[in-house]
Every structure is written in C-alpha cells, then in structure tokens.
Amino acid sequence: MKLITHMVLLISALMVASAQAEEGAAPSNDVVYVELKPSFVTNYQSRKMGYLKADVTLKVKGGQTAEAVDRHKPAIRHHLVMLFSSQSAEALSSMEGKEMLKETALSEVVAALQEEGEPADVEDILFTSFIVD
Numbered sequence: 001m002k003l004i005t006h007m008v009l010l011i012s013a014l015m016v017a018s019a020q021a022e023e024g025a026a027p028s029n030d031v032v033y034v035e036l037k038p039s040f041v042t043n044y045q046s047r048k049m050g051y052l053k054a055d056v057t058l059k060v061k062g063g064q065t066a067e068a069v070d071r072h073k074p075a076i077r078h079h080l081v082m083l084f085s086s087q088s089a090e091a092l093s094s095m096e097g098k099e100m101l102k103e104t105a106l107s108e109v110v111a112a113l114q115e116e117g118e119p120a121d122v123e124d125i126l127f128t129s130f131i132v133d
Contacts, residue, residue: 031123032066034058036073039129042081046089055129056080058109061121068118069109075116079108092132102127 036056044052060066083105091097106125113120
C-alpha cells in the first residue's frame, strides 16, 4: 500500500513539474507588457510653465521584442521625451489630441527599435498614468 501511495505522489509531482515547465516555455507570440520606468516628466509647449507626467507601458508580441525594448530603453525614452515635450497645451487638453499622441508615440517606439535593427512587434502603448499641469 505504501508503494502505491509513493508512486501516486511521484506521478503527481512529475505531472506538476511538467505543467510548470510548459508554462515557463511560453510561445514567442505571447503578449508581454514592458513598463518604461521611471515615469516620464517633461515640460511641453505652453505660454505658462506646464509639465506632463506619464507612466508608459508597452504591449509587445513575443519575448524577442520585449528583450529588444529592454536593450534599447534609453533610445526609446529619448524618442518619447522629445515627442512629449513638443506637444501643445491644446493637444494635451483634448481627447483627440491624446489619442493622436498615443498613435505617434507608438510610431516613435517602433521607429526607435527599427533604427537599431531589432524586432519591433509593438502592438500598443498604454498610458497607465497621464497628468498635465
């Protein structure tokens, strides 16, 4: 009876280990979220001194693109800071302007990765925090 109990426990442990190994070997097409930390804080084009603070997360497809984003974060951040600081107060105060900024930011991230010859399968850019003052 002890032998059967031990065999059942061993088989169960092997099944759990196999399932965990399969989870760890995620397909390269899985969606990965990459946070661009720290927050972006920059001034923008305005008559008065105004600033923008944004937390940005990239939705990328595949581990290769996620790794490329990690390798080239300084270049990506540079592109985004230049974009954010060129915005007008009017653009940042409307929903249409924010949507346009999001689309342009996505294009900038893709361009930064392509300039480096890296995979650029970035599906979306998410502003997880966006403050304009």
